[in-house]
Amino acid sequence: MINGLTEAELYSPIxxxxxxEGYQDILYHTSAEGIARITINRPEVRNAFRPLTVSEMAxxxxxxxxxxxxxxxxxxxxxxxxxxxxxxxxxxxxxxxYQDEEGTHHLNVLDFQRDIRTCPKxxxxxxxxxxxxxxxxxxxxCDLTIAADNAVFGQTGPKVGxxxxxxxxxxxxxxxxxxxxxxxxxxxxxxxxxxxxxxxGQPCGAAGRAxxxxxxxxxxxxxxxxxxxxCLKAALNADCDGQAGLQELAGNxxxxxxxxxxxxxxx
Numbered sequence: 001m002i003n004g005l006t007e008a009e010l011y012s013p014i015x016x017x018x019x020x021e022g023y024q025d026i027l028y029h030t031s032a033e034g035i036a037r038i039t040i041n042r043p044e045v046r047n048a049f050r051p052l053t054v055s056e057m058a059x060x061x062x063x064x065x066x067x068x069x070x071x072x073x074x075x076x077x078x079x080x081x082x083x084x085x086x087x088x089x090x091x092x093x094x095x096x097x098y099q100d101e102e103g104t105h106h107l108n109v110l111d112f113q114r115d116i117r118t119c120p121k122x123x124x125x126x127x128x129x130x131x132x133x134x135x136x137x138x139x140x141x142c143d144l145t146i147a148a149d150n151a152v153f154g155q156t157g158p159k160v161g162x163x164x165x166x167x168x169x170x171x172x173x174x175x176x177x178x179x180x181x182x183x184x185x186x187x188x189x190x191x192x193x194x195x196x197x198x199x200x201g202q203p204c205g206a207a208g209r210a211x212x213x214x215x216x217x218x219x220x221x222x223x224x225x226x227x228x229x230x231c232l233k234a235a236l237n238a239d240c241d242g243q244a245g246l247q248e249l250a251g252n253x254x255x256x257x258x259x260x261x262x263x264x265x266x267x
Contacts, residue, residue: 005223010216025053027078028060034071035218036064039078043070046085046130047077054108058115065119072218072225073119075142076126077135080150080208083125086133109134113167116141118248119236122221126214127151137168140175143233144217147193174240227256 016029016037027039028127038060047206064070070176077083087109116123125131133156139145147153148180155168156185221229231252238245257263 003218008167010219011212014215024054024067025050026056026060028063029206030064030067032110033213033219034069034095034222035068035074036060036067036072037074037076038064039076040084041078042088043077043079043081045088045090046132047079047084047135048085048088049134050088050110051108054112058108058112061112061115061119061123065121071121071222073121073123073220074126074214075123076214077129081127082129082135082147083127083131083139083151084135085130086135086156104262109138111168113137113141120233120252121226122218122229122233124214124217126210127153128210130154132156134168139252140167140172141222146214148208160173171240207232231256 014031014033014035016031018027018029020027020029023041025040025042027037027041029037029039031037034129038057040049040057042048042053061073064073066230122144125139125145128140128144128148129150130152131139132152132154136153136155139153155172163205229251234245234252238249241248
C-alpha cells in the first residue's frame with residue numbers, strides 16, 4: 001500500500017478522455033486522476049517524427065505542463081512495434097534538417113528534448129518496440145522509462161549519415177556509464193534489450209503490461225508533493241545542464257522563497 005492506495009488500486013483500469021482534436025500526428029489524452037498521455041501516432045513509419053510531429057508533441061507537453069489538473073505525463077508511441085524510430089528519413093533534406101510541407105528545414109526535436117528536461121512535472125516514457133535514433137534520445141530525456149520485453153534501444157546515426165553529439169551521447173554516457181554506450185553509438189547494428197540495472201529502462205514484462213505499469217508509476221508519483229517532485233527533478237538535472245540547470249534549480253528555490261512570510265513581506 002502506498003499512501004492509502006492498494007496494489008489493486010494502483011493497477012486498476014484508467015479512463016482516458018480524448019483531447020486529440022486539432023492534432024494530426026499525435027494523440028492527446030487526459031485522465032480525471034491527473035495523468036496526461038502524449039502518443040506519437042505514425043505507426044506506419046514506426047512512429048518516426050517529422051517537424052509537424054515534434055511541433056504537436058511540444059504543444060501537447062506545454063498544454064499538460066500548464067494544466068493545473070495534470071501532475072504526471074506519459075510519452076509513448078502508437079502500437080507495440082515502436083516507441084519512436086527517430087526522424088523520418090524520407091524527408092531529411094540536404095540542408096541539415098527535416099523538411100516540412102513548405103520545404104523549410106527543421107531540427108525542432110532539439111527544442112522538444114529541452115522542453116521535456118525542463119518540464120516541472122515528471123515525464124514517463126512508455127516504450128514498446130523500437131526506441132531508435134532520435135526516438136532513443138526522447139526516452140533518455142524522460143524522467144523514467146518503462147520498457148516492455150520487446151523494447152529495443154539503439155543509436156543508428158552513423159548508419160544513416162548522422163549522429164547525436166548531444167544528449168544522445170553525453171547524457172547516455174552519464175546514465176549507463178562511459179564505456180557502455182560506445183558500441184551503441186559507433187556500431188549501428190548493436191542494439192540493446194532492457195534489463196534490470198542497465199540504465200536504459202525499468203523492465204515490465206510483456207508489451208501489454210507497459211501501459212498499466214506506466215500508469216501505476218504515475219499514480220504513485222501523484223501521491224507525493226508536486227513541489228518536492230519539481231525541485232528533485234531540477235536538482236537531479238542541475239549538474240548535467242550547466243548554467244541552465246542552475247537557473248532551473250535556483251528558480252524553484254526563488255519560488256519557494258516567495259511562499260514564505262519573509263518573501264511575501266517584500267511584495
